[in-house]
Amino acid sequence: MKVTVVGAGAVGASCAEYIAIKDFAAEVVLVDIKEGFAEGKAMDLMQTASLNSFDTKITGVTNDYSATANSDVAVITSGIPRKPGMTREELISTNAGIVKSVAENLIKHSPDVTIIVVSNPMDTMTYLAHQATGLPKNRIIGMGGALDSARFKYRLAEALECPASDVDGMVIGGHSDTGMLPLTRLATRNSVPVSEFLSQEQMDYVREETKVGGATLTKLLGTSAWYAPGAAVSAMVQAIANDANKMFPCSCLLDGEYGLKDICIGVPALIGKNGINKIVEIDLDDAEKAKLQESAEAVRKTNGLL
């Protein structure tokens, strides 16, 4: 499998590193607009190959899309990250132009590619990638829910005082500080509902900390996070490589599912070699349905800024 990662910054390089360490792809091409940057990141990563025992070949290019030709998967991480105090939505004016031109360049050289959009505001950038490329709706996936769910599990494990591997849970809705919908009602510890172990107050705390997970890290780091985002993207790329039919909440173009149309927003989907195999419609209760509709309204408002 050939994977292109556009944007060799914090998230792009972390994503390339996890893909290489998991050793499922033959080739990773890093692309950046900054002269020599992707070449440098690729060389640095390749110098870990003997240490980390991987055979994936990582190369880097400066804005040369011919090197990305015939990619199976392309990850778009190009664009600016937020600074403390900002929302993801405030990045739209810079990132929309970048994501549009990158998506157009990618499909010129890889017409059969599956694109994973990471750049923020991610749901709107995923919608924009659809508009810019006209790719079938199964072949563009926004990464947000995989990361938000990992953060949800981290917070649940903290509250439960247990390993994260004991915990299962999912976050749907928009990838924004207010739009995320951590599904505490459905979260479990080894199949037992977490409500058996946690008070309402503890579950409210977990939910709120999950929603602002990205903002908390941005405040601590001075820029947004990259390890968990890189790991989340690499897990999705791996599901495509292995045709795993693995369920991730991710931003999908909806056509009536969950009562929503013409919008990209986080819902559970099965991911395999064709990208999105199926959107899974789970039974939400009335409060969850209302929150998802509210989240969709906010995403639509941001889409209106395109």
Ligand SMILES: NC(=O)c1ccc[n+]([C@@H]2O[C@H](COP(=O)([O-])OP(=O)(O)OC[C@H]3O[C@@H](n4cnc5c(N)ncnc54)[C@H](O)[C@@H]3O)[C@@H](O)[C@H]2O)c1
């Ligand atoms: N969806 C998510 O869950 C998630 C998680 C983390 C970060 N993000 C987003 O990902 C984006 C990247 O974050 P980062 O921390 O890696 O930023 P970064 O600044 O470290 O890296 C971005 C890179 O993009 C490059 N770039 C800019 N314009 C380009 C273009 N036209 N073509 C190719 N490369 C270009 C820059 O030179 C830079 O190296 C941000 O928008 C951030 O908000 C999303």
Ligand SMILES: O=C(O)C[C@H](O)C(=O)O
């Ligand atoms: O928080 C951000 O701005 C980056 C990313 O969307 C994240 O959730 O880490």
